[in-house]
Amino acid sequence: xxxxxxxxxxxxxxxxxxxxxxxxxxxxxxxxxxxxxxxxxxxxxxxxxxxxxxxxxxxxxxxxxxxxxxxxxxxxxxxxxxxxxxxxxxxxxxxxxxxxxxxxxxxxxxxxxxxxxxxxxxxxxxxxxxxxxxxxxxxxxxxxxxxxxxxxxxxxxxxxxxxxxxxxxxxxxxxxxxxxxxxxxxxxxxxxxxxxxxx
Amino acid sequence: xxxxxxxxxxxxxxxxxxxxxxxxxxxxxxxxxxxxxxxxxxxxxxxxxxxxxxxxxxxxxxxxxxxxxxxxxxxxxxxxxxxxxxxxxxxxxxxxxxxxxxxxxxxxxxxxxxxxxxxxxxxxxxxxxxxxxxxxxxxxxxxxxxxxxxxxxxxxxxxxxxxxxxxxxxxxxxxxxxxxxxxxxxxxxxxxxxxxxxx
Numbered sequence: 001x002x003x004x005x006x007x008x009x010x011x012x013x014x015x016x017x018x019x020x021x022x023x024x025x026x027x028x029x030x031x032x033x034x035x036x037x038x039x040x041x042x043x044x045x046x047x048x049x050x051x052x053x054x055x056x057x058x059x060x061x062x063x064x065x066x067x068x069x070x071x072x073x074x075x076x077x078x079x080x081x082x083x084x085x086x087x088x089x090x091x092x093x094x095x096x097x098x099x100x101x102x103x104x105x106x107x108x109x110x111x112x113x114x115x116x117x118x119x120x121x122x123x124x125x126x127x128x129x130x131x132x133x134x135x136x137x138x139x140x141x142x143x144x145x146x147x148x149x150x151x152x153x154x155x156x157x158x159x160x161x162x163x164x165x166x167x168x169x170x171x172x173x174x175x176x177x178x179x180x181x182x183x184x185x186x187x188x189x190x191x192x193x194x195x196x197x198x199x
Numbered sequence: 200x201x202x203x204x205x206x207x208x209x210x211x212x213x214x215x216x217x218x219x220x221x222x223x224x225x226x227x228x229x230x231x232x233x234x235x236x237x238x239x240x241x242x243x244x245x246x247x248x249x250x251x252x253x254x255x256x257x258x259x260x261x262x263x264x265x266x267x268x269x270x271x272x273x274x275x276x277x278x279x280x281x282x283x284x285x286x287x288x289x290x291x292x293x294x295x296x297x298x299x300x301x302x303x304x305x306x307x308x309x310x311x312x313x314x315x316x317x318x319x320x321x322x323x324x325x326x327x328x329x330x331x332x333x334x335x336x337x338x339x340x341x342x343x344x345x346x347x348x349x350x351x352x353x354x355x356x357x358x359x360x361x362x363x364x365x366x367x368x369x370x371x372x373x374x375x376x377x378x379x380x381x382x383x384x385x386x387x388x389x390x391x392x393x394x395x396x397x398x
């Protein structure tokens with residue numbers, strides 16, 4: 001669609017680069033920006049400018065951090081001896097929100113995906129090896145996504161440490177709570193039946 | 200969710216102000232920004248900063264414009280004597296995209312909505328009156344949304360001009376093309392039956 005307004009067209013193109021935002025949504029967001037208060041839009045723009053300057057990666061775990069080390073790595077109350085391995089920082093925050101896990105994390109920044117040319121050297125694995133030694137890790141909880149690539153990566157990491165007395169685990173798989181059996185996919189159902197638990 | 204990263208939290212709050220963006224989407228967009236190239240994010244922010252400075256409203260029709268007058272109002276090839284009235288500039292671009300309408304527009308910047316305290320004085324109606332006179336308008340095509348507020352506004356405008364020899368029209372209502380009868384709502388079906396056309 002041609003708006004005859006280059007700045008609006010540019011803004012819509014930027015919105016389209018965001019995940020899950022297509023032409024129609026980008027257009028709606030662009031028009032919403034034009035409808036917003038000047039001060040709001042300025043604040044939005046300044047936050048965008050600052051965010052990449054202020055937020056980098058944690059030198060230890062690869063999570064986002066405002067300094068050298070992220071809040072979780074520097075939190076002394078965290079459980080020692082266990083690391084939860086995730087693909088991306090976003091996954092880490094999902095796990096954090098559950099409040100169930102009290103250890104520290106290690107962010108891979110990707111998964112093994114030979115078709116996309118992503119090999120072990122492209123992931124944050126060297127640092128993982130040294131952390132396991134330095135931090136006296138006894139358990140690796142591998143919380144990669146339940147996809148082919150996630151499972152391959154998880155297996156690869158398990159093998160990296162197979163000669164060490166380290167427990168390697170992953171979150172249980174099964175029927176998600178609050179869901180309806182009718183809407184759960186076949187492979188989840190079949191995995192849940194295979195791994196059935198006593199009540 | 201607490202990320203321990205104030206700039207990320209701020210950015211997520213800004214995304215949440217956009218229409219149709221809830222907590223989850225805002226979080227995904229925030230993380231996507233952190234994953235984007237520095238240059239891209241800078242370009243995005245600069246476009247945001249510029250857009251409110253560069254784009255204002257057309258002095259004549261109320262559409263978005265980079266100067267005093269928008270591209271449509273200054274386009275000499277447009278049909279004279281007809282104005283299409285829309286609620287917002289976004290609606291104008293939807294109508295433009297159809298390529299069916301070749302006249303100019305008039306943007307109300309809202310609809311009558313007594314419950315929200317929006318009366319006739321809050322809409323771009325004075326300017327409409329003077330345009331009708333100055334531009335020798337013979338037809339007003341009122342393309343407000345097919346909602347209670349849109350219809351009320353449309354009726355109000357029709358009455359404003361009832362003593363003048365001006366044709367007041369609106370787009371036809373009925374079953375949308377490419378839809379399936381199964382998914383069309385009852386009131387649309389009933390309107391389409393009432394207004395049935397010979398084949």
